[in-house]
Amino acid sequence: MQSKKKNNKNNKNSKSKDGRAKVSLARQASLKALKLVFDGKSLSAAQAKTIENLDDTRDRGLANELVNGVLRWRWQLEFFVSALLSKPLKAKDSDVQIILLMSLYELLECRTPDYAIINEAVELVRKTGKRWADGLVNAVLRRFTREKEELVSSVSEDQAKYSHPDWLIKKIQNDWPENWQQILNANNQRPDFWLRVNKRYSSAEKYQQMLQENEIESVGSAISDQALKLLQGIDVRQLPDFSLGAVSVQDVGAQLSAGLLNLDKHQRLLDLCAAPGGKTCHILELGDTIKALVAVESDEIRMQRVEENIQRLKLDADVVPELIIADAREYKQWWDGLTFDRILIDAPCSASGVIRRHPDIKTHRRPTDIEPLVKLQSEILQAAWQMLAVGGEMLYVTCSVFKDENQYQIQQFLKKQSDAKELPIDAEWGHECDHGRQLLPGEYEADGFYFCRIQKTA
Ligand SMILES: C[S@@+](CC[C@H](N)C(=O)[O-])C[C@H]1O[C@@H](n2cnc3c(N)ncnc32)[C@H](O)[C@@H]1O
Incomplete structure (x- = not known):
């Protein structure tokens, strides 16, 4: 920990009427x-x-x-x-x-x-x-x-x-023997404040100018052309045209997903585990890149956030997304039988890649949480596979750095599915894994994310 670097001017050490110090x-x-x-x-x-x-x-x-x-x-x-x-x-x-x-x-x-x-x-x-x-x-x-x-x-x-709790240090040391200190140090940093500029509204360059006119400093990103990092904390409602859908708050690492889906306008896309809709909205912002989008989320309240975001960003004009509140694993209950060309699984996970943004994870997460999560992810993968068209592509994403949830999960999946082929991710960012690619927390000032692309062969 570094010492004495913030100046909190709000130290109101005043006295109350009875002469005793007031507690702030x-x-x-x-x-x-x-x-x-x-x-x-x-x-x-x-x-x-x-x-x-x-x-x-x-x-x-x-x-x-x-x-x-x-x-x-x-x-x-x-x-x-x-x-x-x-x-x-x-x-x-x-x-x-x-x-x-x-x-x-x-x-x-x-x-x-x-x-x-x-x-x-x-x-x-x-x-x-x-x-x-x-x-x-x-x-x-x-x-x-x-x-x-x-x-x-x-x-x-x-x-x-x-x-960090001991178990978490050991797990990260075990999975990332070369990078564990880097990961732990990154987890203790304050998170960067990233925006995603709505491509339908403006380019990142133009929006950066608007920010500057409002005396808000920002910088771009080497890994996402729609990302801007704010150099100061600000209430999002004070951002120019926020209510008109100009921008969303989304970590730059999360912004990599849409590009890895290899989208085109004839495709039907299934977005599993969609709330609060960051990636759903990003895909819709890209314009006429898809034919149809179905988003599935099990949490009804969180699904409302997807709807609110779609409305604020005005994204239901060309493709009207279908929002389904359901368990992704129970696909027989909600799927109409039409296969999808692209499936995004943004899997529920330990969130061990986003600790800098959610420091309570270190307090709440237990080693026993991981196995049930791995099982849930595996079941979602299996369900998704049934709905993917031959030749179609699935993108599996987590915000975890644990290999159990990432490359080992995919290793098990590929072992079971003889009609599955891993596709390469050619990128400058991140670390190539035995399967998939990992961006570690703090790299490119992003949160930690794992990505793997899998194609269904005939
Ligand atoms: C990592 S978050 C998704 C973030 C989202 N894709 C975005 O970009 O904003 C995972 C989501 O999966 C949902 N979820 C968990 N289990 C699920 C299940 N069995 N079926 C569908 N959704 C599930 C959680 O409620 C949570 O909203």
Whole structure:
């Protein structure tokens, strides 16, 4: 972790009427959000219940910084807490533990003066009603400020050094013996903010000019001609013509899928596991590249997002996409028997390639999650295969870096299907695998994605 590089100006260390220091709303919201995540909620659900209700943009900024920072650096921060406490806190005092994690993160990473961070932490503990802990929090944080350098240099075990759970480090080491440190370091970075410019609306170059006119700096990408990376955080509603469908937020790695489908205007395309519709919309934006599109998604609420995105981007003019809420595996219940020329499977996966964007994955994912996911992916692959026309192509995509979900999955599939042939992916980006191609997190400032193209032979 680097020290003291952000300047959070929203350190409102003001006093309330009774003369006691007020606890910032941002820190209260961060504590609530982290409690929810540690109790099993996803980060986005926790943010929606807490941080997103804060009125002040700067409060939201600080709260998001603290919550994401703690989730990224949790294992290193926990190492410091253990080193500073004579005995661990009880499970029922998880709020005190979280306040320590938040404050240590802030002491390491933010420019707020140390005394203000410590005062806020003490007030926050008092607000929880655990007055017995205010002295402890004060003492632990003060000791940290005194012994910071020795403590930071005493971090040697991988779990604390790379701030990932042990099982995840071992799995990544095993799958990527040459690249594991690169992957772990990339997972701890703040994600880049990528846009996909709607080709029907404008080119990336023209939209970049519009951004510039609005004093929003951006840069293009070497791997996607529709991608622009914003150099500052911004509410998407402030982007020029966002509501008119000019752009979507989509990682540049995800933008590679549409190009790998080798589309033409006579084709029927099946998009399995479609929500929230990033890739569906990208395909539709390319213009008259297909004849028909059927998108299947099992989650009804998420499917609404596909519909909203199609409407915002005005993509139902030439090809009216058919949206089916169903389990991709149960194809006999919804398929009309007409084969598809192209099938995209954007498979449900461990999401181990997008940890930098969703740091709660490190907290939530368990080693036992992988086997059921591999089974689900294999069943979706099998179902998709039944619906693919002879000569047709299937693109299998995951946002995982685990080989079980990627090249080993495809290896098993190819073993079973004698009428399946892998097609090459000629690209400069990523790593050629025994089967398919892997873009690792952070490469080309993208998230981690795996792609494999398979053709059905006669
Ligand atoms: C990686 S996300 C897809 C992202 C999407 N393609 C995009 O580009 O925006 C995987 C999706 O698969 C859906 N899903 C999971 N199991 C499924 C199943 N058995 N059948 C259909 N969809 C499924 C999940 O609800 C989730 O929306």
